[in-house]
Amino acid sequence: MLCLAPLARAGAHLMGARITRRVLADGRGICTWLPSLFSGLPRGATFNARSARHSSASTAANQNTPSYSYVIVGAGSAGCVLANRLSEDAHESVLLLEAGPKDMLLGSVRLSWKIHMPAALTYNLCDDKYNWHYHTLPQAHMDERVMYWPRGRVWGGSSSLNAMVYIRGHAEDYDRWQREGAQGWDYQHCLPYFRKAQSHELGEDRYRGGSGPLRVSRGKTNHPLHQAFIEAGQQAGYPFTQDMNGLQQEGLGWMDMTVHKGKRWSTASAYLRPVLSRPNLTAEVRCLTTRVLFEGKRAVGVEYTQNGQKKKVFADKEVILSGGAINSPQLLMLSGVGNANDLKPFGYGATAHLGEWRFIRGVPASPTPRHPFHFLPSQVIDHGACPQDGGLPGFTWANEKHRVLPCVQALAGMIFAQQAFQPLPRARAQPGRGVQTAPRSDAFRAAQADCA
Numbered sequence: 001m002l003c004l005a006p007l008a009r010a011g012a013h014l015m016g017a018r019i020t021r022r023v024l025a026d027g028r029g030i031c032t033w034l035p036s037l038f039s040g041l042p043r044g045a046t047f048n049a050r051s052a053r054h055s056s057a058s059t060a061a062n063q064n065t066p067s068y069s070y071v072i073v074g075a076g077s078a079g080c081v082l083a084n085r086l087s088e089d090a091h092e093s094v095l096l097l098e099a100g101p102k103d104m105l106l107g108s109v110r111l112s113w114k115i116h117m118p119a120a121l122t123y124n125l126c127d128d129k130y131n132w133h134y135h136t137l138p139q140a141h142m143d144e145r146v147m148y149w150p151r152g153r154v155w156g157g158s159s160s161l162n163a164m165v166y167i168r169g170h171a172e173d174y175d176r177w178q179r180e181g182a183q184g185w186d187y188q189h190c191l192p193y194f195r196k197a198q199s200h201e202l203g204e205d206r207y208r209g210g211s212g213p214l215r216v217s218r219g220k221t222n223h224p225l226h227q228a229f230i231e232a233g234q235q236a237g238y239p240f241t242q243d244m245n246g247l248q249q250e251g252l253g254w255m256d257m258t259v260h261k262g263k264r265w266s267t268a269s270a271y272l273r274p275v276l277s278r279p280n281l282t283a284e285v286r287c288l289t290t291r292v293l294f295e296g297k298r299a300v301g302v303e304y305t306q307n308g309q310k311k312k313v314f315a316d317k318e319v320i321l322s323g324g325a326i327n328s329p330q331l332l333m334l335s336g337v338g339n340a341n342d343l344k345p346f347g348y349g350a351t352a353h354l355g356e357w358r359f360i361r362g363v364p365a366s367p368t369p370r371h372p373f374h375f376l377p378s379q380v381i382d383h384g385a386c387p388q389d390g391g392l393p394g395f396t397w398a399n400e401k402h403r404v405l406p407c408v409q410a411l412a413g414m415i416f417a418q419q420a421f422q423p424l425p426r427a428r429a430q431p432g433r434g435v436q437t438a439p440r441s442d443a444f445r446a447a448q449a450d451c452a
């Protein structure tokens with residue numbers, strides 16, 4: 001059995017993605033991702049390899065090769081949770097393979113401050129020490145710019161690099177998934193799991209958890225610009241909300257953060273490091289998984305490289321791919337699972353042809369609030385990354401200018417024009433009053449907009 005662990009929330013923006021780059025090289029050259037690869041796997045999809053066609057790369061288990069009940073690829077947000085929960089059962093053995101290093105100082109049990117100190121957020125976005133450091137292809141709708149696309153490559157994965165904002169997403173999105181066929185993913189079904197995962201510093205209620213491993217605290221700031229933003233939003237006609245993950249999600253309010261006692265609370269902190277002493281859990285680092293091994297129609301293990309050596313490991317029960325929204329589909333392609341037409345030009349035979357699924361559907365006009373709007377009183381260019389020489393490939397903005405961005409830009413303009421901002425010293429505002437017409441606004445966004 002082959003499972004795709006819950007794909008990243010960030011995956012919501014992957015529609016129509018086209019990626020090349022920073023290849024998980026397996027000696028067979030570069031792998032180019034094509035839109036159709038992303039065209040199908042619903043979030044949290046479970047792909048049962050039993051339905052796959054026979055692999056030409058089929059591998060028989062060899063007696064000297066280690067085997068575990070579960071082999072998990074990727075110790076990121078999803079992988080750490082899975083490693084913890086699956087190893088709760090002492091009868092099962094779990095192997096967790098991570099391409100990056102531990103989230104600690106080299107050779108020490110001390111945590112890396114660059115990861116665990118929230119204010120150090122942008123440090124890891126400047127280099128590829130803990131970061132896959134992806135870049136996109138030139139984007140047609142973004143002035144042909146190459147966009148920077150960071151992803152975590154370390155224990156905790158992107159939760160060790162991210163901005164620590166705790167937002168579950170709108171309840172209606174979950175209900176829509178259920179309506180569209182993802183049985184069991186409606187909000188009422190997911191809520192007990194959100195609560196089980198969480199320990200909110202404000203205590204439990206109908207929506208918040210009080211005793212889970214994921215520590216969440218209410219954002220704390222006395223910055224006058226934050227206060228002005230919330231006031232201005234109300235002056236613009238939006239409600240104040242006490243809890244954007246609670247009953248009333250629409251409105252402006254203070255964010256919840258995966259921060260505990262001043263430290264980042266990644267999934268490695270919440271789920272992995274506390275259970276490392278379990279004898280049935282093995283967590284390996286600097287192991288790049290390069291291929292899923294199939295026996296007939298069944299995924300039976302993976303091949304990976306560690307210290308320059310190629311190794312194999314087998315799973316009696318499941319191979320779980322939790323390498324993130326970019327790497328898991330890539331690993332499937334490297335294993336011959338994907339659209340046969342996409343794989344052929346790169347010399348990969350198709351183990352399983354996935355046809356023309358859709359990864360995430362386009363966003364039709366929605367009756368519910370769709371845009372999480374974060375206010376940050378600083379200017380961040382390129383995620384704070386240092387400028388790069390040369391361009392590397394990435395993903396396509398699916399004609400964003402016709403959808404979300406104009407709406408968000410108009411909303412920002414309306415909020416910043418409110419009375420609450422008037423007493424504050426005037427900084428140079430972009431795009432400024434001169435950029436009011438649609439063509440000039442489009443040009444501004446194409447030149448300046450970025451994504452997370």
Ligand SMILES: Cc1cc2nc3c(=O)[nH]c(=O)nc-3n(C[C@H](O)[C@H](O)[C@H](O)COP(=O)(O)OP(=O)(O)OC[C@H]3O[C@@H](n4cnc5c(N)ncnc54)[C@H](O)[C@@H]3O)c2cc1C
Nearest residue numbers: 008074076077078099153157158162163165289323324327
């Ligand atoms: C800069 C940034 C800011 C963000 N800010 C927020 C935020 O504030 N709030 C929020 O909710 N979300 C945020 N996100 C998104 C969020 O962090 C991700 O959606 C989430 O962490 C993805 O979880 P995942 O388990 O799918 O993948 P990841 O957490 O990325 O984990 C994947 C892991 O698999 C490993 N891996 C991949 N391929 C292989 C392989 N072949 N072999 C072995 N290991 C492999 C990777 O190294 C990584 O450790 C942000 C993301 C980034 C990058």
